[in-house]
Amino acid sequence: MHSIYTISAAALLGFAGISQAQTNITAHACASSDDYTTCNRNVANKWGDCVRDCSGNGNCIVDCGCTAHQEYINCMAQSCWNQVYSCEYQLFVQQYFAVCPSATEPIPFWPAPNNAPNRCSCDLGKVLQTTLSARKEQISCIQNVTDKTLDNIPNNIGDLSNLPNGVDIAKQATDCACCGASAAISASWQVCPHTIPTLAGADLWPIFFPSDLPNLYTSIPNWAWDSCDDTLSSTDCRNAGFSDPDDKFYKPGDLPSNGSQTLSNEGGTVTAPPSGTVLTWSQSSTTYTVTATGYDRKAVASQSEYRATATGTDVFATQTSTNAATGLRAGWVLGVVVVVAAFML
Numbered sequence: 001m002h003s004i005y006t007i008s009a010a011a012l013l014g015f016a017g018i019s020q021a022q023t024n025i026t027a028h029a030c031a032s033s034d035d036y037t038t039c040n041r042n043v044a045n046k047w048g049d050c051v052r053d054c055s056g057n058g059n060c061i062v063d064c065g066c067t068a069h070q071e072y073i074n075c076m077a078q079s080c081w082n083q084v085y086s087c088e089y090q091l092f093v094q095q096y097f098a099v100c101p102s103a104t105e106p107i108p109f110w111p112a113p114n115n116a117p118n119r120c121s122c123d124l125g126k127v128l129q130t131t132l133s134a135r136k137e138q139i140s141c142i143q144n145v146t147d148k149t150l151d152n153i154p155n156n157i158g159d160l161s162n163l164p165n166g167v168d169i170a171k172q173a174t175d176c177a178c179c180g181a182s183a184a185i186s187a188s189w190q191v192c193p194h195t196i197p198t199l200a201g202a203d204l205w206p207i208f209f210p211s212d213l214p215n216l217y218t219s220i221p222n223w224a225w226d227s228c229d230d231t232l233s234s235t236d237c238r239n240a241g242f243s244d245p246d247d248k249f250y251k252p253g254d255l256p257s258n259g260s261q262t263l264s265n266e267g268g269t270v271t272a273p274p275s276g277t278v279l280t281w282s283q284s285s286t287t288y289t290v291t292a293t294g295y296d297r298k299a300v301a302s303q304s305e306y307r308a309t310a311t312g313t314d315v316f317a318t319q320t321s322t323n324a325a326t327g328l329r330a331g332w333v334l335g336v337v338v339v340v341a342a343f344m345l
Helices: 004-023 033-053 058-079 087-099 124-151 166-191 214-219 229-234 336-344
Strands: 278-283 286-291
Touching: 033 058, 058 087, 058 278, 058 286, 087 124, 124 166, 166 229
Parallel strands: none
Antiparallel strands: 278 286
16 A cells, blocks of 8 residues: 555545646647637546545545646547647546556557657657656565565574565665666666656656555665765676666666757647557556547647747756756646645635
């Protein structure tokens, strides 16, 4: 079960998304702008009602956020399918995974296919997939440490010297933590070497780091990414169960040079609904069927005024720093107080 702190964080991110999620893509860039505007408005209203009905229950609020994000995806599939490979939509899927603990793959139109028209200059989907994979591998790694520790506890523990070595346990847990963080962080430089790392997703790892694993944190209570240089120098992360396409698990002290490019959409136009006129997809126990509109009209071109550019004022923009992997997504927090206050009225 998620701690109250984990639930609160997710709920706050969800609140922030209420004010921003439906505006990540400008309606007049969509195949059917009127339908898209109406769909988003309906989702926002339902989300607000759902949160109010929760009476402050954290789990309920998170569930509301999950449903709302799924319905926003439906709006895209219905009337803005010509923008689903864009940076804006790919970033929205990042937000969905961040606010919804039950979110699972596959997600419609994510990640964008290679060489898709109107695609994001950085393959944000691949970065996030690597981050999610690293989290699963991290959980598996620490579970293996726990299982081995329990297996090595003798039936007769009268002799305390027979108990597993606490130092060894801490080292193995540290290996799990450092390898998992490195796998997630390294993806930004490997997948999008020319993009500013925080915009590529280098700061996603704290959001998906398995902070609800008590066995990990009781073993290494003072763990921090910045302390992983020595561990990663002496640890074979592949042998510990971690995968990396390029077998590069960067250390805090040897991250590659940062890219300097912001996010932008590559030229090209999606001229027909990528999934066909009818899309069926599922999350948790809910299955959605969405019928596309606007496909009998001329698709909106990916013109320069609609190109996605990540700046310091965007909801998904991030603080940049010398070590990009230490940054946190400040934009997700800025609107929280205002939005929460609005819902509580």
